[in-house]
Amino acid sequence: MAAPQSSGSIPPSIADAYDPERFRRDGHALIDALADQLAAATGRDEAPVLALGDPTAARAAWAFDPAASPVALVDTLTAAAAGAIRLHHPRYLGHQVPPPIPGAALGDLVSALCNNGMSVYEMGPTAMPIEFAVIDWMAQAVGLPSTATGVLTSGGSVGNLTALLAARQARAGWDVWGAGDPGGPPLAVLCSSQVHYSIARALRIMGWGADGAIAVPVDDRFRLDPAALPAALERARALGRRVIAVVASAGATATGAFDPLLAIGDFCAAHGLWLHVDGAHGAALAISKHRALVDGLARADSIVWDAHKMLAMPALCTAVLFREPGRAYEAFAQEASYLFEGARPDAEWWNLGLRTLECTKRMMALKLYACLRAYGPGLFTDYVERTVALGAALAARLAATDDFELATPPDANIVCYRWRPRGAPAPGPALDAFTAQLRRRAVADGRFYILQTRLGAGLWLRSALMNPLTEDRDLDELLDHVRALGADLVTE
Numbered sequence: 001m002a003a004p005q006s007s008g009s010i011p012p013s014i015a016d017a018y019d020p021e022r023f024r025r026d027g028h029a030l031i032d033a034l035a036d037q038l039a040a041a042t043g044r045d046e047a048p049v050l051a052l053g054d055p056t057a058a059r060a061a062w063a064f065d066p067a068a069s070p071v072a073l074v075d076t077l078t079a080a081a082a083g084a085i086r087l088h089h090p091r092y093l094g095h096q097v098p099p100p101i102p103g104a105a106l107g108d109l110v111s112a113l114c115n116n117g118m119s120v121y122e123m124g125p126t127a128m129p130i131e132f133a134v135i136d137w138m139a140q141a142v143g144l145p146s147t148a149t150g151v152l153t154s155g156g157s158v159g160n161l162t163a164l165l166a167a168r169q170a171r172a173g174w175d176v177w178g179a180g181d182p183g184g185p186p187l188a189v190l191c192s193s194q195v196h197y198s199i200a201r202a203l204r205i206m207g208w209g210a211d212g213a214i215a216v217p218v219d220d221r222f223r224l225d226p227a228a229l230p231a232a233l234e235r236a237r238a239l240g241r242r243v244i245a246v247v248a249s250a251g252a253t254a255t256g257a258f259d260p261l262l263a264i265g266d267f268c269a270a271h272g273l274w275l276h277v278d279g280a281h282g283a284a285l286a287i288s289k290h291r292a293l294v295d296g297l298a299r300a301d302s303i304v305w306d307a308h309k310m311l312a313m314p315a316l317c318t319a320v321l322f323r324e325p326g327r328a329y330e331a332f333a334q335e336a337s338y339l340f341e342g343a344r345p346d347a348e349w350w351n352l353g354l355r356t357l358e359c360t361k362r363m364m365a366l367k368l369y370a371c372l373r374a375y376g377p378g379l380f381t382d383y384v385e386r387t388v389a390l391g392a393a394l395a396a397r398l399a400a401t402d403d404f405e406l407a408t409p410p411d412a413n414i415v416c417y418r419w420r421p422r423g424a425p426a427p428g429p430a431l432d433a434f435t436a437q438l439r440r441r442a443v444a445d446g447r448f449y450i451l452q453t454r455l456g457a458g459l460w461l462r463s464a465l466m467n468p469l470t471e472d473r474d475l476d477e478l479l480d481h482v483r484a485l486g487a488d489l490v491t492e
Contacts, residue, residue, distance in 0.1 A: 026074050030077055042089070044090060048447055049092050049446055049447060049449045050086070050446045052443060090467050090471060091474050093450050093466075096281050096466060098309060100314040104368070104370070105314055106367075108366075110366060111364065117360040119351065119360065121351055124363065130369045134319070134369050137377075141286050141287050142286045142294070148321060149328050152317060153318050154316045158358075159304040159319070160199055162331045164203065164276065165332070166331040170327055171244035171272075171273070172184075186241055186242070191213055191216060192249070192252075193218060194252040196252070200212075216229060221255075221411075222252065222455065223257045224260070226260055226264055229264070244274055249277070249279075250278065250281070250283055251280070251281030251310075254454075254462070257408075258294065261295060265299035275301050276303075279303050281414075290384070290385070290388055290412065293412065304318060304320055306318045310384055312380070312383050331355070332355065387412075391412055392410065393475055394478075395410050395415050397476065401479065404420070405420050407455050413464060413466070414464050414465075415463050416462050424490055434489060435461060436452060436459060439461060445485065448478055450463050451463070463478075
């Protein structure tokens with residue numbers, strides 16, 4: 001018998017890259033450098049929140065040259081962090097992306113190093129029970145029954161698609177997953193113009209086209225008007241569409257508006273419709289003194305809740321919660337003999353690949369679970385209440401001036417406003433151009449980071465108060481900063 005062929009010795013490059021002592025040295029140096037950057041940002045150093053250069057120049061500067069000399073791992077990582085937008089700076093007032101709890105980032109480090117995929121329990125023997133512990137806590141927090149369940153997935157867009165696929169399977173009237181489209185009437189959902197764009201994207205992915213979303217009017221606070229639901233249902237029927245669900249928002253992206261869930265739930269119950277609530281941003285209010293804003297959330301058939309928004313986790317970590325446990329399997333029912341035993345899905349409840357689009361998935365529950373155990377749920381209640389208080393404080397300051405205008409009183413921590421001093425254009429295209437110019441100047445300056453959004457026919461500035469370290473002085477200085485940026489745009 002011939003001797004078995006040898007694989008040879010381990011190459012030095014591999015031995016060095018996997019050396020535990022090198023990892024220890026690099027890890028200590030990296031944490032020290034990141035802690036210094038964190039201290040500078042939270043301490044309001046003079047560096048800008050955002051130093052945004054030309055994208056072409058940035059791409060060239062970061063281009064990888066295979067022939068270049070090696071660069072120390074820690075140097076590259078710290079340089080990337082130093083050039084990133086600084087979410088931990090108290091003057092970051094932009095997107096609905098929080099400054100993550102630093103301890104949660106350590107959870108992501110462990111997740112990345114362990115690299116346990118989570119389709120099957122065998123590949124995630126700690127990740128699976130941890131994910132169920134997090135799902136159970138979140139379902140309980142929003143008031144779902146003890147039998148409710150769900151799954152974590154990579155972001156609200158995937159979460160909304162997952163929930164809508166389950167709604168289709170539950171309410172279409174046939175096995176869409178198994179049989180496809182049998183040629184019945186096209187399906188649709190009712191939703192307001194304020195729902196996240198991922199809803200329309202999911203419906204198009206599902207093949208429903210532009211008419212898959214039937215618009216429901218909103219009130220003067222940009223909340224879906226329940227009184228308009230019957231007419232929207234009739235309009236859908238006139239288009240030949242069969243409505244199977246209503247999609248409501250708990251914390252809409254543009255304004256942070258909360259739809260009246262109790263009244264919407266009544267309508268869904270009366271018409272046999274699935275109620276899906278996109279609570280990516282606002283479901284967290286269920287753990288706060290502001291829980292009245294999400295009254296009715298517990299009546300939903302499915303809920304999306306981003307922990308990487310109002311629970312201050314690093315992205316991505318989205319829960320898709322289902323009132324009825326069997327619905328968790330209806331979005332996806334794929335056979336894969338190399339993963340699953342082929343039994344009924346609920347007979348293998350521990351294999352999470354039966355519930356989600358993803359096969360390989362990070363241990364995304366670990367960071368939230370570790371923080372819940374380390375800091376307790378009270379930290380998250382404090383975070384939600386602090387950021388909502390900041391939204392109210394900014395709105396109060398704007399309302400007390402004679403040169404700023406609120407689009408609407410904020411429900412929570414998203415505030416839309418514009419500067420209209422004497423000499424500014426009247427509402428219309430000229431004021432929109434004036435507001436857009438102000439926002440461009442703010443981005444170029446970089447000391448504050450704010451956004452813009454279109455509401456109705458007008459353009460407004462928008463701030464999401466996501467940083468719990470923001471203080472009243474930052475809000476005062478924001479108003480002065482906007483005034484200074486636009487002083488030369490005003491004609492007396």
